[in-house]
Amino acid sequence: MDVLVPFAAERPKTRLGAVLDAAERRAFAGAMLGDVLRAIRAAGHASEVLATAPVDLSAVADPPAVDDVPVTVDDVPVTVDDVPVTVDERPLSPAVNDALAARRPDADDPLAVVMADLALATPGAIDRLAAAGGDVAIAPGRGGGTNALVVRHPEFRVDYHGASFRDHRAAAARVGADVDVVDSFRLSTDVDEPADLAEVLLHGEGAAADWLRDAGVSLAATSGRVEARRE
């Protein structure tokens, strides 16, 4: 399965501005991208980054310490600095839709779209995404988003604006594509807001969790859910 990984390279993760400055947000977004690419490769799939600006994967996509590489295959660390990067400055939906129109994916040649901020993605979670049925398989994000898709229908198109999970179900119905929903906590967790950092610290197994710890972000117990705070 080929996997497209859209990545906002220029001003990523603005909603994390209360915790991380602009340079830190770029570094953290790069660490998450690396984790996602490693999970996809370790699961045996080919990925391509669809970025809004050039990305140097040798700089952003490797974990901070080599002996801490979390993803290995046959005990060999998975590296991703050779993943192809396509630059498309347009907004997310037209860029993805051009790729869908060019590829015309079907059951024999599906195309997946996996967001670059799924810091909890593991090879196992990617396996479950790939194994889902349906002409369109959707892993919803919290708050109505679409975090990962597998498209096996040549006419399906995306619209990530607003409550895209519902919109993508409707878009699939319009072209006669049936939908499978992937029930994954890991894939539902896109990292946009400070509260999401707690999930990375709790469940992350890769470079993004390491990066947060190195930056002094830690878990803080509260009366309700655990939160992330920075010293």
Added chain:
Amino acid sequence: MDVLVPFAAERPKTRLGAVLDAAERRAFAGAMLGDVLRAIRAAGHASEVLATAPVDLSAVADPPAVDDVPVTVDDVPVTVDDVPVTVDERPLSPAVNDALAARRPDADDPLAVVMADLALATPGAIDRLAAAGGDVAIAPGRGGGTNALVVRHPEFRVDYHGASFRDHRAAAARVGADVDVVDSFRLSTDVDEPADLAEVLLHGEGAAADWLRDAGVSLAATSGRVEARRE
């Protein structure tokens, strides 16, 4: 598999106070309890409610409209008004631990603990919980909680206070129990805060989602994640 469903019967869901008044919170909590019990029964498991006060399941656990019952087996609606209710006024952890001590669950006779506010629980999600391996299988909640457990080890005990997911991993290690983590968005979604209501409206298939819609709670698009609002 036997399933214990703890339920705070007296003052449930206080963190929803900005949207629902006390009587509404009780009714909504009852609707969620009914959905959870129906999902467990439809998946073929026996449940028992562990409540802090008496609960009339004939009043709370059936959907508002019979022709809208979402869970059926062989086209017969699943009813749950005969599920046994045990009243234990103590806090959650000692009440559950007494049940674990009395049952001494093992691989042949596991005991599951599933929270009553998992409004997105489906028979399929309960199936995946039951199929998970490990002496202890944990479905984490958002923010570090423990939303569902399957215990197959006689010495494991719970402590739901604070970041219980981590604590339960440690508690399992202390008694030599290995842990499997269940990767489920549905089981990760406990409904505690107003933002969680959006998930019920987006993905709920049962009485809780119906109840919210009848109460005038609907989805509101924002710049980030979709939110729930009340007219």
